[in-house]
Amino acid sequence: MIQTTTSIRLAPKRETQAESRLTELLRSELPRRSARSRRDPDAADGDPEAIVAEGLGKSYPNGTEAVRGISLRVGTGEVYGVLGPNGAGKSTTIGMLGTLVRPTSGRATVAGFDVVAAPKDVRRNIGFAMQEAGLDELATGRELLVLQGRLHGISRREATRRADLLLELVDLESAANERIGGYSGGMKRRVDLASALIHLPPILFLDEPTEGLDPRARTAIWETLERLNAALDVTVLLTTHYMAEAERLCSRIGIIDRGVIVVEGTPADLKAAVGGRHATLEDVYLQFTGRGFAEEESFPAEVIANGREAA
């Protein structure tokens, strides 16, 4: 196994007004967040991991084995990426950790709570932005965020305050009162992301956060995620099939193939393991799976270029 580290790679940028107010808000929320994310009494003492999966698997009645025993540990504040092609088991894995898919084997805890035994406790501690933005198209951006906050038990006034801050953070303040049905794909992703953060969760799940977006929208989401991570310091588990996305956003990457994590480590360590500084994550994938990513899985060259420029 590659040597791993939990350090955050994302360089904080100049803080916007919304970010500084969010940071302030988060600080005032910290005692509550700690209380809310109290650990399962059965969990190991002093366990620093925000997410732990041990042999987590999912089989369907028709015999399909979507996930064949995933084991991973994500430290508090870490940005962990599950990288793999379509159909590798990424969405099923994040779905099980996010309590939307019932595991058929193994065990997982999120914020110290078992995903099967205490799903409501898990949900209180997570924000989840889906692969296809799950949104109410008749609602306005602000209404969506406020409702999401209210469902997490936040007062109307506080939910509205946070909604305004988050909409500003994701550059949607001018569209806050417009119906989501009229938003572009990128705007939908951003409002979905903001709605996942309304209750200031200590853990954030992002399932293919830039899937289907054009290069400009992708770069905008990446920048938003970097700003969010710098402002909120949340633990992030994201799935992606874009090498550049994993490399840019994640402090550690687990490569998933046919329902199992075949290797994990920092992007630098992974690349070093297969041939040094000129190696790419694609080389890593090829080395550990014996196969390359399909042509359609490759990240468009112009996006990689845009991403690097923006970085």
Added chain:
Amino acid sequence: MKSTSPTWLLTKRTLVQFPRNPMVLGFSVPPVLIMFLVFGALFSSVRHLPGFPTDNYYEYLAPAAVLMTTVPGIANSAVALATDFQNRYLYKLLTTPASLGSIVLGRLLADGARLFIQGGAALLLAIALGAQIATGFAGALLMLLIGTLFAIVTFGVLTANIALKTKDPATVQAVFPMAFLLIFLSTAYQTTDQIESGVLRAIVAANPTEYVLRAMRDLMLTGYDWQAIGVAFLVILGLGLLGLPLTIRNYRSVYR
């Protein structure tokens, strides 16, 4: 501070959004108006037959008009639920501490409130055509309550389960004609005495809609028949209890 119930929050979400989809509100009136005009023209002479309970056929039709509004109308809940599945918003809601039960109930209650009002519009239409309600305003409210609750526990629960199972709005819509069967196979348009076929009479006697309709018709034509009202509520309760295990089973299928 006690937090607001997720069911109420989700009911409110739907209520706020009704005016944004005016088709749902507006399209309940034309079918009822057509029913009054067409059935009124076709069958109004039955009021002259001995034993027919009223001289005004619109009075006889009015409870059926309420059910014609509420029973098919509640299926919009299931269509919306299936749409929430399809655009994945339902999964977004499921990542909050709100239970699936709250999500489904919130939608059903909001649609129940809408149908209560739309059923009221059907009654107003009957009044405009010369009908009178024997039990007055209070009786009208009770009639609307029975009609709405019956719609929720029958067609509402059935179509919500179809939505949970198939997650497909088109499949839910395909079940719509079943709502009319429930109403047509009853004494909605004529009394039992006028149904000649023994088989059809047996079907009418076995149709739960019939018992709800009888209570509503009594409220419209004669007065408070508490026994009939009691039977109607028992039918509603019984159907609700019958639908429960099916619903619980389909709830489980949501978490794949």
